[in-house]
Amino acid sequence: MIRRLPVLLAGLGLAALMLAACAPAATPAPQVTQPAGDTPVTQAPAAESSRAPAPTSAPEPTRPDAGAVRTEAPTLIPPTATAPGQPPTQSASPTAAAEVRVVEVEWPPRLRLGDSDSVRLSLFPSAGGYTVTTEFPDNQVITQTVAVPRPGGYELFGLARLEGVGFDLAPAAEQVLPLPPGEPVTWRWTITPRAAGRHRLTLDVRLRWVGPAGAREAQLYSRALTIQVASFLGLTTGQAMWLGILGLMTGGGVSVAALTFRLKPRPAGPQPNPALSVEPPPGLAIAADERALLQTLFRRYARLVIENEFRSGYSGARTLLALPIRADGRADAHTIVKLGERRAIELEHRNYETYVKDTLPPMTARIQDEPVFLPPATATAHAPRGEGRNGRGKAALRYTFIAEPGQRPASLREALLKDPDPALLLKLFETFGPNWWLQRRAHTFRLAQEYDRLLPAHVVLEPAAGAPAASLGPATGPAALRVKVGDLVRVGRFPETELRQDGKSLSLMGQPQPGEPPLRVRWLSVRPPDGAVARVVATRGTLLREAVAGLDLLGLPDPLPRLPAWLAETVAGSLSTIHGDLNLENVLVGPGGFVWLIDFARTRDGHPLFDFAHLEAEVIAHILAPQSAAAQDYLELWSLVADDQRSATRPQPPALLAVLHQLAARCLANPAQPREYHLALCLACLGALKHANLDRRARHLLYLTAALVGRAL
Numbered sequence: 001m002i003r004r005l006p007v008l009l010a011g012l013g014l015a016a017l018m019l020a021a022c023a024p025a026a027t028p029a030p031q032v033t034q035p036a037g038d039t040p041v042t043q044a045p046a047a048e049s050s051r052a053p054a055p056t057s058a059p060e061p062t063r064p065d066a067g068a069v070r071t072e073a074p075t076l077i078p079p080t081a082t083a084p085g086q087p088p089t090q091s092a093s094p095t096a097a098a099e100v101r102v103v104e105v106e107w108p109p110r111l112r113l114g115d116s117d118s119v120r121l122s123l124f125p126s127a128g129g130y131t132v133t134t135e136f137p138d139n140q141v142i143t144q145t146v147a148v149p150r151p152g153g154y155e156l157f158g159l160a161r162l163e164g165v166g167f168d169l170a171p172a173a174e175q176v177l178p179l180p181p182g183e184p185v186t187w188r189w190t191i192t193p194r195a196a197g198r199h200r201l202t203l204d205v206r207l208r209w210v211g212p213a214g215a216r217e218a219q220l221y222s223r224a225l226t227i228q229v230a231s232f233l234g235l236t237t238g239q240a241m242w243l244g245i246l247g248l249m250t251g252g253g254v255s256v257a258a259l260t261f262r263l264k265p266r267p268a269g270p271q272p273n274p275a276l277s278v279e280p281p282p283g284l285a286i287a288a289d290e291r292a293l294l295q296t297l298f299r300r301y302a303r304l305v306i307e308n309e310f311r312s313g314y315s316g317a318r319t320l321l322a323l324p325i326r327a328d329g330r331a332d333a334h335t336i337v338k339l340g341e342r343r344a345i346e347l348e349h350r351n352y353e354t355y356v357k358d359t360l361p362p363m364t365a366r367i368q369d370e371p372v373f374l375p376p377a378t379a380t381a382h383a384p385r386g387e388g389r390n391g392r393g394k395a396a397l398r399y400t401f402i403a404e405p406g407q408r409p410a411s412l413r414e415a416l417l418k419d420p421d422p423a424l425l426l427k428l429f430e431t432f433g434p435n436w437w438l439q440r441r442a443h444t445f446r447l448a449q450e451y452d453r454l455l456p457a458h459v460v461l462e463p464a465a466g467a468p469a470a471s472l473g474p475a476t477g478p479a480a481l482r483v484k485v486g487d488l489v490r491v492g493r494f495p496e497t498e499l500r501q502d503g504k505s506l507s508l509m510g511q512p513q514p515g516e517p518p519l520r521v522r523w524l525s526v527r528p529p530d531g532a533v534a535r536v537v538a539t540r541g542t543l544l545r546e547a548v549a550g551l552d553l554l555g556l557p558d559p560l561p562r563l564p565a566w567l568a569e570t571v572a573g574s575l576s577t578i579h580g581d582l583n584l585e586n587v588l589v590g591p592g593g594f595v596w597l598i599d600f601a602r603t604r605d606g607h608p609l610f611d612f613a614h615l616e617a618e619v620i621a622h623i624l625a626p627q628s629a630a631a632q633d634y635l636e637l638w639s640l641v642a643d644d645q646r647s648a649t650r651p652q653p654p655a656l657l658a659v660l661h662q663l664a665a666r667c668l669a670n671p672a673q674p675r676e677y678h679l680a681l682c683l684a685c686l687g688a689l690k691h692a693n694l695d696r697r698a699r700h701l702l703y704l705t706a707a708l709v710g711r712a713l
Contacts (some may be wrong), residue, residue: 098147099181102126103221104133104219105203109140113231116192121160121203123148123185146220150181154209158220160187166199168192168227179207196231200224231392259561270372273299289374290318290339293396297337297372300326307334310411310585317344319598320586321401321409334409336365336399336588341499345371345395348601349443355577355603359435364596365588370400399598402590412595413584416623422659425615428587428595429663436577437608437667443575447679448567450607452478452517454687455563455630456543457507462524464488464535474510476519487536491521491529499526547689551700554631556707559682566679566713573607573669573676580604582611584618612664613680617688619656620705621698638708678713682706 102124108117120135126145134141161174170190177185192197205221250692272295280286284306286294298304303325310319317340325331337357338345349371360366373395415424429437453506458478472481473492483489496509506528510519523529524537538546544560579586580602589595628634637657664677685706689699 005578031270045443057532086605093260097150100126101148103144103146103205104141105143105223105225106135106139106141107201107225108136108138108227110138110228110230111193113193113196113229116190117204119162119189119191119201119225121187121205123179123205124160125182125184127182142223144221145358148179148207148220151209151211154211157208157210158185158187159206159208159217162189162191162201163204164191164199164201166194166197167201168194176208189408191227192227193227193229195371196229199227199229201227229672270299272296272374273301276301277303278306279303281308284309289394292374293339293372293394294322294337297326297369297396298322298375301325301332308408310336310588317341317599317601322484334401335368336401338399338599339394340601342371342373342393342395343498344601345373345397348599348603351600351603355605356600361431361435364431365401365598365633366398370398371395372398396430401588402596403596407591410589411585412589413618413622415589416584416619416656417626420623420656422591422655424589424595425656425659425663427593431595432579433663433666434599436579437611438576440574440576440608440667440669442572442669443608444570444572445499446515446567447569447571447683448478448517449512449515450610451680451683451687452567453520454684456540456687456690457520457522458540459483460522460524460538460543461489461491461529461534462537463529464533466533466535466626468533472519472521474519475513477508477513477516478519479516479567481519483536483539485536485538485542489534489536491523491532491534493523493530494528499525515519544686544689547699548703551696551703552631553704553707554635556704557592557711559686559703559706559710562710562713563683563686566682566710569679571607571676571679573609574667576608576667577610578604578606578608580606580610582615582618584615584622607680608667609664609677609680610684612660612667613677613684616657616660616681617684617702617705619660620685620701621688623656623693625695625701627696628697628701631697631700631704635704635708675713678709682713685709 004184104120104122104124105119108119126335132141132143148156156179157176158179159174159176162169168191175187177187179185191201192564201224203221203223203225204219206217207220208215208217231633272292274295276295276298278286278291278294286306294304301324303327305323306320307323308321309322317338320337320339321334322337323331323334338348340348349367352367357366373393410418412424412428416419458481459472466489468488470483470487471490471492472483473496494508494510498507498509499505500507500522504524504526506523506526507527508519508521508523510521512518523534541560544563579597579600581599582597586597586599587595588598628637661677665671665674666675668676670676682705685702688694688702693700
């Protein structure tokens with residue numbers, strides 16, 4: 001019973017609030033206001049003439065406060081002869097008398113939408129004194145003294161009309177009442193507003209004398225009334241009341257639920273386990289923020305033994321092979337840990353869920369958990385300068401790993417350097433091809449839309465001062481970029497920025513225009529530009545020229561001048577799920593030659609030949625280049641591949657290239673037209689020149705490959 005007492009009290013309080021909300025408001029008694037003094041009366045005309053003077057109208061006074069009474073000076077309104085049809089002729093008439101009356105108008109200055117109120121107009125005789133009466137305390141009352149001529153032989157009537165476009169009026173027609181001498185007369189209207197806002201009403205009173213010679217009319221009084229109509233969210237009073245009741249009931253229900261059930265506190269994010277011992281091998285350094293991430297990802301364990309590191313392409317991410325050990329000394333299965341920039345890790349997990357999770361073969365590596373990142377305070381404390389303190393930071397992702405006891409896994413680069421067996425490439429295609437590259441659909445695209453991302457940035461900028469000659473922003477298309485080294489430009493705000501591997505510059509990504517790739521800018525500062533002035537330090541052309549400086553083409557045509565034309569070429573190809581970064585470090589080799597993929601940060605729907613062209617450029621730079629004594633020997637290998645032959649002295653490298661070409665041919669839109677793959681290979685080889693970790697021989701072979709393949713295009 002004691003436990004239910006708060007619930008009963010809350011229910012009683014809710015009922016009381018509902019009854020209070022539904023109770024009608026009390027109507028106060030009318031107020032009687034006595035004017036300060038007598039109002040002077042203007043004398044009536046001496047007699048009726050056949051031609052009456054024009055009526056005189058008083059100016060509109062300033063609006064008094066609600067409930068106030070305003071008395072205006074008297075006005076003499078002689079009759080104006082009006083003849084509906086034929087004006088009557090007046091014979092000799094007796095002397096006209098003038099009756100002094102007080103016009104009293106009462107109206108509501110404010111209304112709520114959905115309510116109705118009344119407007120009152122009264123004519124009181126003032127001969128025996130006059131007392132102003134306000135029927136409703138919130139209403140506004142004004143008075144004015146007028147002289148009403150009463151010529152002998154005529155019967156007098158008052159005609160009153162109220163008009164306003166923003167109201168429904170009742171009655172809407174003109175009201176006609178007789179005006180007996182010495183007796184008060186009152187007209188009333190009911191008004192209902194149609195919409196919220198400030199509205200005007202027009203009140204007119206006319207006199208009509210009816211006699212033997214006909215009828216005559218004259219205006220006695222005219223006034224414009226201002227009414228402010230209020231509304232809550234455009235609702236009427238009834239609607240607002242029901243909305244209030246509904247809100248009251250909802251709030252009461254939530255209160256009762258809060259009293260009855262205790263809400264569970266929201267669990268905090270994972271915290272690092274400082275007791276976890278991270279044990280890297282000799283020569284492998286672990287930064288403070290990376291150590292904190294590992295202590296968060298493996299917080300349930302006592303030790304984490306790092307056995308190996310795989311180079312994860314060129315993104316700067318780190319891929320570690322680790323063995324988690326429990327507090328009792330039992331070791332769990334080996335696992336792969338990916339450490340990288342938080343945005344890239346989150347993108348990799350999202351791409352895995354979208355493109356990879358449901359298409360992988362049963363025996364392959366899978367992401368085990370959600371990405372782990374450090375809490376803000378911890379990230380700031382452990383982040384190197386330029387990372388966590390500017391809103392970025394690192395995150396970690398965990399993959400399953402398949403291995404045999406005592407057998408260390410290897411990357412595809414390590415496996416091919418040890419034994420350049422093309423069977424590993426065939427195994428890779430057999431594992432992922434049926435669900436990825438072979439499930440194609442027709443797709444026509446401009447080559448730059450798929451392959452521009454492999455090439456260096458379009459322009460490199462550094463902050464500067466001066467008068468810019470041009471401007472560029474996220475909507476600038478690469479084709480419209482006309483700048484050279486040394487130019488000053490104004491740089492707009494780019495929606496997508498990423499800290500580069502050097503920690504000192506940013507990669508800015510624009511918005512793709514129709515038929516074009518997005519503009520990519522390397523910004524030599526960690527503070528994003530927002531209308532800043534910058535100097536052009538390099539362009540894509542100058543960056544590629546620096547990469548091939550001093551390299552001999554051995555008589556082959558230079559492919560760099562043809563690069564813009566290749567990018568603008570339209571290809572009738574196909575579209576499928578692709579890895580997007582199929583380098584030799586993202587392919588792992590396990591027991592029995594089993595292969596699987598990691599790093600899905602760039603997985604997407606794209607040109608299937610993209611993966612094979614990128615992988616062939618990797619094989620040339622990291623497998624063939626270390627084994628080639630001279631550039632001329634490499635060209636001979638290419639001739640053997642073209643002739644589908646084997647070299648007696650070095651048969652393996654040509655076999656690798658030959659198998660890659662065979663796999664790519666299976667993904668051509670038209671197998672009889674290899675130009676589709678040759679274009680992709682040229683761009684992949686030229687794009688690989690941008691990587692600073694390539695030695696001179698690797699860059700030379702890539703340059704020669706682009707020249708050799710491009711010669712036939």
